[in-house]
Amino acid sequence: ENEHFGRDLSGKDTLELILSSDLLIIDDLGAEYDTRFSAATIYNIIDTRLNRSLPVIITTNLTHIEIEERYDARIISRLGCLYDYLKFTGKDVRYLKKNNKDI
Secondary structure: HHHOOOOOOOOOHHHHHHHHOOOOEEEOOOOOOHHHHHHHHHHHHHHHHOOOOOOOOEEEEOHHHHHHOOOOOHHHHHHHHHHOOOOOOOOOOOHHHHHHOOO
8 A cells, every 4th residue: 555655554554454455465474473462363364354355375484284283273274275275395595595505
């Protein structure tokens, strides 16, 4: 939303942008602090966008098993039933760069 770029938004305003944007990309699911609040917020976001038929792209470094261990059944249900999983494989570019290896 260009009209909001660079402005300080309240938590409520930010959440509404997340819930109503044309496309939401959640990068690195699982990197957030593991708290009840964060789990409830993730559920709220995914569930609301599902009910509004709004798309979400989610990236994560977690495996299916790690997702099941970290999140409760409600979140897993939404993720498992509603999204297609695409697994990307290959070299870990961050590791290679850090260790000065060929990419």
